[in-house]
Each structure stands twice: as C-alpha cells, then as structure tokens.
Amino acid sequence: MSIKRRHVLSGSAAGVASLASGFVGPAIAAPEPIKVGYLPALTGPSSSTGIGINRGTELAVNEINAAGGVNGRKIELIVRDTQSDPTKAVNGAAELTKRQKVNIVWGPLNSGESLAAVPLVARDGIPQLHPCWVDSLTDVKKYPMCFRDAPTNQQIGAAANHYVVDVLKRKKVAVVSDTTGYGTASVEAYVPMLKEKGATVVYQANIDAANPDLKPDMLRMREAGAEAIMPWSVNAGFLARICNTRGKMEWDVPIVGQTTLGSGQTKALLEKPEYWNKVYSNNFRNVCFGKDGKLPPRATEFVEKLRKAKIDMGDTLLWWIALGYDGIRLIADTVKAAGSSPEQITEYWNKLKDWPGVYGNITFTPQQHNGFQDDEVVMCEVNSLRDGAFNLAPGYAS
Amino acid sequence: MIESIVSYGLAVGAVYALIGITYNVMFSASRVFSFTAGMLGMLGGVLGALFIGKLGLPTIVGFVLVLACGAVLGVITEIVAVRPVLKSIEQHLYVLSTLAFALLIQQFTAIEWGTEAQPFPRLIPISSGWFDQQFWLPLLACAATIVGLELLYRRTLVGRAFLAIAEDSYAARALGLPEQRLRLASFALAGIIGALAGFTGGEMLLAFFGNQAILSFYGFVPVALGGMGSNRGAVIGGLALGLFQQAANFLVGGIFAAVAVFVVFIAVLLLRPEGLAGAAASRRV
C-alpha cells in the first residue's frame, strides 16, 4: 500500500491535472468532476479500521468511474491521511473545505478525529457523511449538513446489552474499557443503559491498555460476582489479554463487546484458539452468515465483487470494506438523483428512505441524521470468523 | 491473588531491572544516560517475534540473533549518538542525540512492524502452571545477568578494565587502557542485556513498538531509586517497582497505579537525588 497522504483517485488523467493546478480546469468536453474529500486514518495507531474501509472506498470509486461516472461526471477522491491524529484531521478538513472546495466530505473514520473535524466542516457549510459512532457527532441543529451512515454508540451498546441481559440472561455484568477516549466514553454511556435494563453493574473500570497483566482486574470482576464481561476497546492486544486471562483462570463467563474482539489481530494474540469461545462481538445483520451458513444476498454479491477485484478480506473485516463501499455509493446515488450542491445533497438526504447498502439500509429524516436501523445491529460469534465475516450469535433469528 | 502479585510483579520487575542495568552499563563506560535502553528492550520483543514467529527460525537461533542485533545496535549507538558528543559532555547533547536515535528506531519499527501489539512465540514447549515460563524467564535472565556481570567485573582482566574506566576514565586512560574500545564493548554488552530483557519478557509484554516508552521510563526508575551505576540497586529497585506497581494494580487499579509510581519517582528524586543508596557527587571546578 502506498503511504501517500494526498492522492487522487480518478478515472482520467485530466482529473489529476486539475487537482495539481488547484482549480478545476475549464475543459470544455469533460464535465466537472464530483469532488469527494476523504479523511481516512491510513497510518498511525488506530489505522486498521481505516485500511479496511479504504479498500471499499477505492473499489466503489474505481467501479463508478470505470462505468462512466455519475451522469458523466467522474468522482474525484481527494485523500488526506489523518494519521489517527486529531490535529492532522483539522488541517486536512481545512484543506478539503477551504482550498479544494469539495462537494462533500467522507470521513473522518475515527471518532477522535471526527470530534474535531465535524464542527469545522459544518462551519464551512459543506455536507459531510461519516461512519463514527460517538453520539454527539450528529446534531441536526449544530451540524445540519452532517449525516451518519453507521450505528451510534447507543445502538451498539443497546445491542450488546440486549444480548447479555435478554438473550444470555446475565444480570451481573462487568463493564471495562481501555483508557482511550472511545473506551472511557463507552463505559460511561453503557453503564446507565444496563442499569435501566435491570442488570447490575458489579464492576466498572478503565484499564491502561499498556498494562500487560489484567489478572488483578479479572479477579476483582470474579469476586464481584460478574456473570458477563463487556469490554469496550479497539485495542486488539487489550482484548486478547482479556480472553487469555479468562482462559487461564478457567473462568466460564461470556465476553460480549466491541467488534474488534473478532478482528484478525485479536485472534493472532490468543494463546490458545479455544480462548475465543464464548466471545460475542457487535456486528451487522447484513454482513453476517445466517443459520444456513450463507450471507444475505446483497453481501453475497458484494463478496463476489471483492473476489473478482482480488481484494483481500482475510486480514480485515467484511463490514469495514462494505462500509467504505456504501459511503461512496450513497454519495454517487445522491448526486445522480439530486445534484451536487450542498442544498441538493442535504435536501435529498433529509428524505432518504431505505437506501439499500451492503452494510445496512439507510434512512434519514430532517430530525434524524443517524441513518442506521436499530435491528440491524446484532451480535456474532467471533470464533466463526471466515473471510472477514461471522455467524450470528446464538439467539438471533436469521 | 498474592501469588499473582508476586509472580507477575517479580517478572515485570526483572525486566525493569535488566533495563536499569542496561542504563548502568552504558553510563559506567561513558558517563552518559542513553535513551536507547528502552528501545533495546522493545526491539528484543519485536525482533524475537520476527525471527521466531514470522520467519520460523529455531528458538535458539532466534535468541542468538536477537542478542547479536542488540550488540550491533549498542555499537551503532556508541558510534553515532555518543562518541561525537562526548567531548562536550557538560552540554548534555547526549540526551538529544540518544533521544533522536531511539525515536528514529522506534518510528521505523512503528512503520515497518506496525503499531499493533503482535504475538510473541512461546519459547519453551512445555505446559504452564501458575508460575509460567513468561514469569520465570525474565527472572532467570536477570539472575544470569547479575552473576555474569559479577564474574566479568571481578574475575576477568577486561572486567577490571571496565571498572577502572567507570571509576575514573582520565586515570584509566593515563594507565594506557584502551578507553574507546572498552566503551564500545560496554555498549555492545548493554545492547545484549537490553535485548535479553525484551526477549525474555516478550511473552508477557508482546512485540509492541509502544513498549519502548514504557521501558524507557520504568526501566529508569530503578536507576534513580538505586543510585546510578549501581547494578545491585537497579535489581532491588526494579523488583520493588514491579511488586509495587502490581500491588497498586490490585488494590487501587490502573490509572492510579501509574500516578502513584510517578509521584514516588518524583518524591524520591527531590528528596534524595542521588538515589536511596547512592552517594552525593563531588564538585567539578
């Protein structure tokens, strides 16, 4: 993979040339491209998500441009790698909105960077689509042009809590996280939700992920009588240590939590493969294997496409690729139907109903810019990982 | 719970102690504290995982290669980051040059190896009890290092020359000791010890570029506590730090344990800058 920060993905050389000059050239024949500003974290500490999403994003752009673009207009993807660093995200957002004058911003892909970038993009009056989970990242009053085509933290937590309390019937729960922003925020949000559902949170902690030994915390959880562990972290090392310690303590308790529990990196760090049993992570109905061992039709078709394009799925997650693919497709469909001005995009999206994505169906309303549906967030069995996708956890009707 | 505090605390303490000794061995030969000590520890883990885990070399070959790499890096440190700034040691440029060199290697590792922690292979194919190999390996390495250094310093001519340099480099040079070559050898030795720390602690700490910062700091605490240049002080300080940290982990939990260690570190430094066991330095006019 190249590590260029700013590179342009475009069907035509003219697109590249026009970027180089900083302005869209007054070419007579070629219609103006659709400029999509893109803020992935392709390097840095939380880049594995970005790398996965990037595969889908690039695939969609190539596909659309190869088919002649949107109403004859090519998609010009203007990339700035945020390096998982909020200060770089601010610089990047400024470049995309102020200098490149993009039609729409896709990303950032991590909450930490979005928290800084969303207000800035909103200030410049440019529509934005992002897949970050932190609830405050959409706000129809403060950011009227900002939309989310992914679940919120509330939805993620509600799905996990539902699974623990209602399906597994565990009432005493330990909720832990690492000390990152995402982790601490999640614990804070989910503990009251669990209590509301009638569960008792017997143990709650933010643990330094750099600490190699989790036994103290795990012992305290067990002493407190925890019947399920809910870890919230995107740190594979941290999550693997939880699985390993549970295994070594021979403690038979389910682990239910963040999607990274099922990532390839977490798997690689397990001391024994069986330590991955009884671990359930969030996932999404449209990209999970059903009881019949098959993906839903849209996802099946998508995987075929990935195979043909020779895109690797083994070292990432299917839903990341699908998410990247959906982001660009949604933008393209919108421009095709409504046009590319900020007002046209916003107006179209405010009425968007059941837009069929691989990753999920998206519906926006003027009051609700979170497009993901509650019942599409599910739990899956992590030890069933193949080709970046999982079986639905026991208890879900497929 | 007690056995968990003791086994883990001692093991991680042994790693800290070894890093502390790495600092000391470099310091004795050159009067320089080098930021590369933590880097060597980090690389011990990463290179071990690379050679044995990724490339599939036999454990013993991987082990020897890791130590050899440590020695080479030690030598490079001396040539690139220490020797050129030694003549103006009172300007403390070595803090900058060794920091720069350590950062350089760390960033390179982050980019080439990745920023995620990766698994470290199991070294000895035996089943584990509560006192697993990941706990006793660092302790064994620490004990072997201490015994080895004692034998080297007390029983061999080269070792005595090391001591002479550490005591008074001007006098040693006047006696005709090849100070520069001895310093180079010391840095190679420090490289081996640092890599050994990372390698034996690898199963516990994983192959992770971020270990560099942790080891740089927590490996230096025993030196500050035990007095610079004192290996015995470093071992006692390291093991005590490991136990304290782990006990604090059990009793008060994560963030507060880190804060507690920092507060103790600063307090000791302010109250007894020469370390709990050290003696005050003399004047320099």
Add this chain to the structure above:
Amino acid sequence: MEVTQTTIPRTSARSGWLASLEKAAPFLALGLAALAFPLLGDSYWGVIVTRACVYWVLVAGLNMVVGFAGQIAIGWVGLLTLGAYTTSAMTAGTAMPEVSPYLALVAAAAIGALFGLIVGLPALRLRTFYFAMATLGFSTIVTQVALAWKSVTGGGIGVAGPVFGWPFTGNWGFYYFCLLIAALCTWMTINIAGSRFGRALVAIRDAEVAAEASGIAKSQLLMTVFLFSGALAGVAGGLFSSLQSYITPDAFTFDLSVLFFIAILIGGRGSVLGPLLGALLLTALPEVAAPLVAWSTFLYAALLLAIVLAVPGGIADLLDFKNRRPLERHREVVPRPEMLTRLLGGEGSVLSLANVVLSFGGVRAIDGLDLDVRPGEVHGLIGPNGSGKTTTLNVISGYYAPQSGSVRLGDAVLPPGAARVRASHRIARTFQTPRVIGGASVLDNVKIGGTIDGHGSFVEAMLTLPRHRRDEAVLRERALLALSAVGLESLADVRADRLQHSELRFVEIARALMLAPSILLLDEPAAGLSAEEIRRLGALIKSISRAGTSVLLVEHHADLIFDICDRVTVLNLGKVLAAGTPDEIRSHREVVSAYLGA
C-alpha cells in the same frame, strides 16, 4: 605607556539604531508578511499559519527553558494539555459557571505558570537526564488525569474548545488574535534574550561555574523562567483548543512534544529567530511534503540527530553571516590600563584566611593555611603542583567549604561553600581553563560579570521599561570600558569561540573587572601566552592593583611573579613554606631548593 589614545574607538561594537534595525529586520519582515497574509485569500493556509502561531507561543516560552537555560524539557505538551483543558472547561462551564474565553485564557496562563513551576522544580536539583524523564512522566500523567476526570474534561469524549468573540471573530479574526499574541511573545522573548537575564540563562547553560562566580542566582532565575514558559504554554493551549474546535486526550500526542522540542534545536540554542523559523518550518513541512507524512516523526528524529552532530548551532548559526567574516590574522592584545580608573576604584579590604583546613578523603589539600592579601597589592601564590594553590582560590571563592578555619574580607566573614554570594562581596575570579560562553559575543560574555549590579526586575526587562534600559546602558558602557582596558575592544562583536586561547584569558579578566572587585583572584592567567603578552598582562595586573583592587595571583611563571608581586606566599603540601617580598622569597633557601630549582 605605549598607548596614548583614551577614548573608546568608534569602530568597536556598533551601536545605535542601525544595529538594532539590523537585528529587528527579519522579525519585522516576518510580521509584515503575516499581517498581509490574509490578502492571499487562502484560508486553508490561514489555518496552518494560525497553527504555527499557536505553536510558536509555546515554543517561544519553551525556548527560554531549552534554548537559553539548556534544560532538557521534553514533555512540554503536558502544559499545552493543561492550558487547553483549563480554557475549554471554563468556557464550557463544566467546573464552574461559564466565563468569557478571554478570561479563561488568562486563567490558563496562570495555571500554566503554576504547573510550569511545579514541573520545573526537579530541574533545580536533578541531573539533566533525570529532569528530562520527569517532564516525560508529567506529560503522561496529565493525559491520564484528563481521561479520568470526566466531569470536567469530558473524559474520552472530550470537550468543545472555546470560540473567541468580538473583536476576534471568524477565521481571520482568530488568525489575527493568534498573530497578535505570537508577536507579543516574540517581542517579550527578544527583550529577555537581550537582557542580563537572557545572558545569565545562557551562562547557566554553557558556563555554570562562571555564572555562579558572577553571582547569578540559578534557582531563582530558572524558577522565573519556568513560570514564564508555563504561562505561555497555557495560553498556547487555550488557543490550540479553539483552533481544534474540540479537544480529546488523543490530540495531545508525544509527537507534538517532539515537534516543539526539535523546533528549538533546529532553530539553534540561544536564538529567538532560529526557533521561530524552526516552528514555522515544522508546522508547514508536513503540509507540503505530502508523500513523507507518515514518516514525519521519523524525519524529525533524523533531523534532530543531524543537527546535534553536524550543526549544533542550528538555523541561527547558518544565518549568522557576521561571524563568518574572517578575523584579522595577526592581531595583538594591547591593554590600555589607563581605562581602569574609570572602571575600578573604591576602598579595598583585607582578605584574610585563618587556619584553613580542607581535606579530601584522607588527603589534606590545605593544612592550616594563614594568608593575608592587603588592599591594593599584588599577592603571588606559588608552589609545586598539588601544593594547594587552586584549592585555596576555590575555598576563597566558595566552591569548597573548608572543614575548619575562616575566610574574611574586611570585617565580613565569608560563608563557607557559598560560591554565589562571593560576587556581592566584590570578589571576582578567572579560571585555569577559561569558562566563557562560546556562542555569545565577547561583549556579552563580559557583561555577564556585571549581572548583579542590575536593578530592573525580570518583568521590567521583558517589557523594556526605563529602569531596565538604564541598566543595559550602564552595563554596555562598562563592558566596553573593560574590553578596551584589556585591549579587546575591536573584538567586542565577535563570537567568543572564534578567539584564541590567550585572548580568552583577557576576556575573563574583563568579565571579572565588571564587578569592580575589591579583590581579584587570577588562576594561572599567563598559561599559554607569549612572552610579549605576558609582559603586557603583568602591566595590566599591576595597574589593576594600583586602581584599588587587590590581586591574588596563582602562577607558574616565576618571572611574572617576581616582576609584579608586592608579596609572595609559597605553598607546599597545603602549608605555607615561605612568605615575604619577592626578594626575600628569591633568596629563601628552602624555596630555592624545593621549587625554584636554581
């Protein structure tokens, strides 16, 4: 006397508006460019330049700590974090009722100053490396606390940054606000750098022993600088949080600390312009060098290594064209002792040592020494190597505390082992190996000697208030006098490390003269000098004593001793072997056999 001229030659040490304009020109140019920058209409670069201004506010303060005082503070991002959270939390009203962002910025400065002092305290006692580690630890702890203290900082979700209201509204309004503060910081640090405080900081960095002998209070000065630097870091934090629009602990990476630190070293230690350019360069570079961005910290580290090894002077050194003009080859030091009367004067007192004993381990370096130096005399102290000559000087100047015995000057008993207070007793000295600041001009080196005679405070210097300007005028005049007295006035503007060894000895004497000392201790001033130079040195020393300053001279050149000394004391094994006039000593049998070997 061979010299007839008595005025200071015009060629030396260019003064007046031309020189100050030359110094200010780059800053003015940068300032004008920054003022006109919005005319380009590129608001993306507006964000980048705003960021550069914010970083410079922090770097300007840190420059005083790292670049001037030479303290290796690598964790300064901790103070940025503190300032950012203080401003944001106060503006958002998470800890107390909301306040105006401007007020919150002032509070951030106060909190930053306080914690700057707390972080800095270890530097007063600890070795360099220990201090570096302590600042590193501090920056980690601050982030951890920010994560844990959710009610105020918002924990991991963070908190919105302040939006500055009238008159600095909008993107360009905020730009001008940051530019204004950055310009203010530049002005203040230039003022400090050119004041006796700035010179004293550099002296602490490069010639700590000489700084102590000149009466520079290291702890007090460092504490002031930590307060100042902390306040600027706090303000920078407040601006940073507004620029970011939203802050989470993730935003405060160690890479940022590395950037600040390296900006200073790339710029060059002891310069203001250099680090300013460094900060600009490092902020803008990743925006321009697109393919390298993932490697940026790697490149910073490589740059740091290269700078330390190859160009320790940094950008400032490269821009220092003045000091690349070749010096005159065959230059001579021709002292003009007649200048001394304008510099020295006043009643001397008797320096007396009574029964001083000092031993190191089992060795008695000084063994019951009695010594009197009378006002206005040149007193020679001779003896074989290891007889305790330099040790005696070190006892007098307070570097060693004797186990017993007393040192008095007139009626005052000098406290044992307190080197710093010697200057206030008007005791000045030179060193066996000259301790000068290589990177500073000869004139600035000499000014160090007069540090304790300034009246203006640090704040007055920072704002160039009248009292400070008077201080500087007096210092400058006296330093030029001292330089022409020792015969170095033509080299006043030259960097000291370009001088020959023999010339440095005269620089040290000039520095000592700045104190108008009642006694001057000279430690082998003739070592390395030519015969002609020794003769001129002798005349100079003689004139110094005649101008009212008694001189205690440690020397190996017997001819010089016997030529100029009024009285001579011979030491052997830490005891007085003989004392008397040169003639008496020359004929003293034991001395002749043991030492003079004639």
